[in-house]
Each structure stands twice: as structure tokens, then as C-alpha cells.
Amino acid sequence: MREYLWFACGVTVSAILFAALLFNNFWKRSAGRLASEDRADKDAAVHNGTAAGGPALDTDTAPDEKRTAASSSGYDYEVFLSFRGPDTRVGITNFLYTSLVDKGIRTYRDDKDLPCGQVVGPELLKAIHQSKISIPIFSKGYATSRWCLEELAHIVKCKKTRGQIIIPIFYDVTPSEVRLRTGVYVEALSLHETGKRYSEETIREWKAALEEAANIKGYDLQSMRNRGEGEFAKQVVQDVLVALKTRYLVVSDCVVGIDHHVDEFMQMMGTQIQETRIVGIYGMGGVGKTTLAKFIYNQLSPDFENCCFLSNIRETSELYGVERVQNQLLSGVLRQNWLIIENSSEGSRMIEERISSKKVLLLLDDVDNEIQLNALMGKRDWFGEGSKLIITTRNRDLLNDHEVDYTHDLTCMNLDQSMQLFSRHAFKRESPLDEYVTLSKKAVDIAGGLPLALEVIGSLLSRTNKERWDDKLKAFKKTPREVQRKLKVSYDALDDRQKHIFLDIGCLFIGWDVDTVIHAWDEDKYSPRETIEFLQHLSLIKIEKDKKLEMHDHLRDLAREITRQECKRRDANQRRVWDHKEAFELLKTRETKGKVEAICLEFDHRKQYHFTYGDFYRLPGLTFLHVDSLNLHEPVIGDFRAQWRLYWHNMPSEAAQALIPGRRSGLLPKLRWLSWHNYPLKFDFTEFSLINLAFLDLSRSKLKESWDGWSRIKMAKNLKVLNLTGCKHLKKTPDLSANVKLERLILEKCSFLEEIDGSIGQLRHLVLLNLNFCKKLRHLPKQLCDMESLELLIHETSIEEMPEC
Secondary structure, three states: OOOOOOOOOOOOOOHHHHHHHHHHHHHHHHHHHHHHHHHHHHHHHHHOOOOOOOOOOOOOOOOOOOOOOHHHHHHOEEEEEEOOOHOOOHHHHHHHHHHHHHOOOOEHHHHHOOOOOHHHHHHHHHHHOOEEEEEEEOOOHHHHHHHHHHHHEEEEEEHHHHOOOOOOEEOOHHHHHHOOOHHHHHHHHHHHHHHHHHHHHHHHHHHHHHHHHHOOOEEHHOOOOOHHHHHHHHHHHHHHHHHHHHHHOOOOOOOOHHHHHHHHHHHHHHHOOOOEEEEEOOOOOOOOOOHHHHHHHHHHHHHOEEEEEOOOOHHHHHOOHHHHHHHHHHHHHHOOOOOOOOOOOHHHHHHHHHHHHOEEEEEEEEEEEEEHHHHHHOOOOHHOOOOOOEEEEEOHHHHHHHOOOOEEEEOOOOOHHHHHHHHHOOOOOOOOHHHHHHHHHOOOOOOHOOOOHHHHHHHHHHHOOHHHHHHHHHHOOOHOOHHHOOOOHHHHHOOEEEEEHHHHHHHHHOOHHHHHHHHOOHHHHHHHHHHHHHHHHOOOOOOOOOOOEOOHHHHHHHHHHHHHHHHHHHHOOOOOEEOOHHHHHHHOOOOOOOOEEEEEOOOOOOOOOOEEEEHHHHOOOOOOOEEEEEOOOOHHHHHHHHHHHEEEEOOHHHHHHHHHOOOOOOOOOOOEEEEOOOOOOOOHHHHOOOOOOOEOOOOOOOOOOOOOOEEEEOOOOOOOOEEEOOOOOOOOOOOOOOOOOOOEEEEOOOOOEEEEEEEHHHHHOEEEEEEEOOOOOOOHHHHHHHOOOOOOOOOOOOOOOOOOO
């Protein structure tokens, strides 16, 4: 915002003429700004994926594609400061800006970031649009500035369309004055009206923006007179950090037609509603339930100190039990790591006792059965008065059986919305190119209004020549209208290596760190980094900002169905067996299973498992073995391990010869990935062939420095990742000098670790050393000094200084 000061001129003719010239130039510039601003608002909308007609609904997964560069994430700034320069620039605004920047928060302040010579209006509006949080600083002169009011109107617009957080500061005015009840703001708006320089619609928009911003809970400095501006700025920064970390949920720019949905919910549970509200959103997978819920959550979050987003409840509960989700809820609201919950009844009791006095904002994403709802929100009085709960589910009946105040059936898009969303993915614009209109109509018709299908087919066709569109669309149309069949067109467009990695991710690697998973495939054969980037471009996978691999439920189901159908066509065993029950049955069969490449095992302490070496010997093609006993509590694990053995009997003679003591090192010769949590020390590690092993995870095992297996691990010359998370008996790391290709060493939560062996200095390819929560570790070896490319994580350790180099 820029203020123009007019000084009185002399009464000479020359002075009057000079003043007239200045006045004429001012009006030209102002008119140019207005016109430029109007154009920029529309252009910025197209450029940033926000249509003039309002933003819109995308798929259930928010593609936070979370690249490290700020601009590629859709947000150039984290905070935008709106203020009137003469009032606060050198005071509170400067304190606040400096404090935010010192904390590493990307902050926009117009006089700091606006390049010289650029038009102010469009640049400011773009900066607002590209910010996560806006902080308007209301001073006495704020409403006299047309630029301040324009900024505020756009800020409120972004709150509605992008879920932007607004944190108002009432500097030397009260919220009542900003609401136009009395005082200088009423006078300022009256002057704007009587001047007749702005339309009635513009004035109404400014008034509505002032009232909405004033109704948001913020900071009233009039009631904090004993607090200095510097001290106050520090408090605001802390609250901004909390909001950025725990409250704001990133949503896609590619959303269409969401405004009226959000407004409907805000009428039911907005700031004007003081009572507890529970609302539910239901609909088929891929229709945009999570996206809508995130927008509502972001609108409400500034008014809540206790916010919690529980994602993928269905999948988390299936994999780890609903107790894991209960733990996440308690940890999220109470902001502390919670103890292990033994059973869901105990977890429910803890939630009721610990949270019933707190006003919370809670988003329960993808709930699919009554057990989950009963465990997480059994009764309304489990949460403090004024709490707001949002539930997304595919099962409408779940909402009918609970105390839900309002339910919303989210259906597929109409033709106009579908065309707009399809065009954004296929053409990176709001509508199709003229020569593609007919083909685009065909694509939209085939997609059937499902946002997920529109996103996937749009991304697919964006890389296809026009001449091939008709063939692609005909192939797409021939398949049944079920979502999996539609999405299979994208799968069929992949080459063999892309298909292989897509199926591996869908069956095995959802939720894994992409930098770790990359080592599951042979670089020369599969080019995994390039392939994963290609799959991401086609919207077949997502990479979250924490680098976790994610895939939409329908795409995951598609990958697993394709894997099942492959084995039926070949009349052979599945290549990938992710279901542990099926894996146990597979191991029991006596024939050789040469086509099986991956199996996942999960032990249940209520059963006893007896395997022969021959059971694994009959899996010569196995490259991936994941054994999970994390669901067993420590006392049970001890009893269970005492019972569990791999028995060596009933084997073919050649197998027995291969596995006799001293010669039994050929088990699973193609193994690249071995993940064995709570590894049983009595099992002889020498049985496995480690020639091709690239990933080894022995998390939460009772390993010590004296373990015989360390010498065997030296044979893993191709090892890239070693994960020893939670190995609490380990006091010193082993000699790893033989594992010269090691890139990632993870020792997180090795709580009794006291020493890092000096051999680590010989690992010239090491790029990550994770020592987080190794609380007894006080010193690091000097050998780390020469490892310039190493990322060192030492949060919550006793390390006070780095070694002298």
C-alpha cells in the first residue's frame, strides 16, 4: 500500500500549473492501477488455479506434492502482513516482521518484497493468494486506505476459497469499531461512499470484509496495555508457528465448486454457533470428501487451541488397530507423546477423561465402521462445550447411528464443473483449447463427474498428442463405468517397469518414505526415481510433504486387483502377498513358489507358528520380506519368541545339503528388502543370503554390540539403508566399515546408545544419520567432520556441541 501526501503549493501561476500536472498524473496512475488490478485478479486466478467463478472440489487426497521449493507447493509465503504504513510500519509491523523472519517464517511485507517499478495492486493480490496466513493490523487509519480495504477483501476471499487463516490484530482500535458499529471506521467508510469514487458493490464488499475479520478471534492490544510491542510480537510468532505446524491443512489449487458446500457447513458450525456440533460428509471414494472437510477445518481452526486431524482412519485401524488412532487423537490434542494403549476400551476411557474439558476441533477422515466411531467419539460429552467434529465416510449408515447434527451427501460434479476440473489437469487452464472442445466433452462424459477420474484422465491426456486422444478415449469408454475400470486406462498406458513399480507401491509401500523405498528396486532395471516421478505426474501416486508415498484408495485397490487377476490368468501364486493370512497359507503349501516376489507376515501372540527352512527355501524368487510383530507388547513378545522357531526338517535332500551348518547361506538368494521388527535373536541370521540386500530394518529388536549377526551383515556389500529404530539395548553402533555403499543409517529412539563407532567415517556415501531421541548420546566421532553432504538429525539427544574438526 502506498500513501500519497500532497503539499500545499504556492499561488503563483507556475505553481498551480505544476500542481495540476501532478494531479493529472496521479489520476492516470490510479486509473491504470484499477484497470490493471481487475485484469490481474482474473489473470492471477487462472495462473494460480482459481477460477473467477469460485474454487472447487478435487479428490479425497490433497495433493500436497510437497516439494521443497516454496513456490512449487502452491504457497510463496507463509504469512502476509496487511497494514497502513504511516500508522504502524516502524512500530508493531516492523517488530512483527523481524520476529517472523528471524524464526524462518516466509513473510510478505509490501515495502520489503515488492520489486521496484512493479504495479502494486496485482503483486499484492498475488502475494495474498500465495500465503497460508494473513495478519491484518487494524489501526485508526487502516480503513481510510483504499489499498488496505482491497487487501482485506481479497484476504477474506482467500479464507473462503483456500482455507487461508486470518489472525487479526486490533492495534489502536477495538473490534467493535472495525465491525463499523462506531468510531473512525464508520467515518472512513462514509467518506469513501460520499466521494462516489467506488461502486456500491465495492463498498459493500469492504464492509463485509471488515465485519468478518472483526468477528475472528485475534489480539486486542487495547486490552493489553502493559505489554510491550516487542514482547507481543514474540507471542504472535509463537501462535503462528503453532498454526503452521498443527492447524493448517494444505489443499489443492485444483478445486471447483466448493464455495456453496463450505458456506452450508459454516452456517451449521461457524463461529456464531457456541454449542458442540458434529457433522458428517459421505459419498463414494474419490468424490472429494476429504478436500471439503479440510477446507471447513481450515476455516474453523483459528478459533481453536486444540485441533486434530486424523487421516486414513480405516487403513490405520486395519493395519495397526483402532488403538493407534486413539493414541494419535490423545497425542494431537494434548500435544505430547502418549503411552501405548493396551485396548480400545482403555483408549476410550482415556479420551473421555483427558479431553472432556477441552473445546476441540476434530476431523475424523475415512471412517468405515461403528467400532472406530465408538472408540474415538463414543458420546458427545467426551468433548468440551463448543467442540466441532467433522467426519468423512463412504458409509452413510454410520452417521445415522450416531449423534450427528448434520449430514452432507457429496455427489459427483455437474458438466460445467467437470469440464473446468478436467481442463485444469489436461491444459493447465480453465477451459479446453478450441480444437480440443469436442474431445474434452467426450472425456468429461466418460469420467462420469468423479473428481478422481477427471484428475487422472486429464493428467494422462495432457501428455498425449491430439491424434491419439480419440483412441485413448475409445479405450477408456469400452471399459465398464466402475472407477477401477476407468482408472485402468492410466495403468495400461504404462510400460512394464512403470507397471511393476506402481503395483509394488499399491501392494507394499503406501506410507513409506520415498527416499527409503527407492532402494527396493534395481536402479539399472527399473530407474525408480524417474519412474516414481512419472507416476506422480500422472496422479497415480502422491508424495506428501513428509516424503511419504500415498495412493488414492481406488488406485490402491486397482493395483491389488490387478495383482490378483494376474495370478489367476497364470494359474500361479500371487507375486505380491500383502495379506498376512494369505502369506501364512502360502508358506504351508509344499510346492516351489518361484513367482512369489514379496510377502508380508504379521504375528499374532495368540497363535503358535512353526516353519521349516524348507518353507522359505521354496521361495527362490523372493525379493521382499516384511515381518511385523509391532502389535505385540513387550512381555508377550518375550513369551512368544520362546515358542517360535524355524524348524529344519522334511526338506529335499539338495535343500538340506545347501542349508547344513556352515553352508546354509543361500536362503532367499534374490532378497533385496528385509524388514523384521522385533527380530528373534535365537534365529540364525546366517541363513539368509545378503548378496543383493539393499534395505535392512531390524527396528525394536533386542540387539546388542555382542550380537553375532553383525559379522554377517558385513557380507551385505550392497546395503543402502540400515534401520535400527528403537533398539533400546544397543549402547554402541557396530563396525560398519564393510558396508561402504550405506546411504541412510537410522538409529532413532535407541535410548541407551552412548557411542557411535568411528568406522562411520568410512561410509563415504552416507547422506543421512538419524540420531533423534538417542537421549544418552553425548558425543559424536570426529570422523563425521569430513562428511560434508551428511544430514545429521540430533533432536532430543544430549549432544551439546559438535566435534572439533
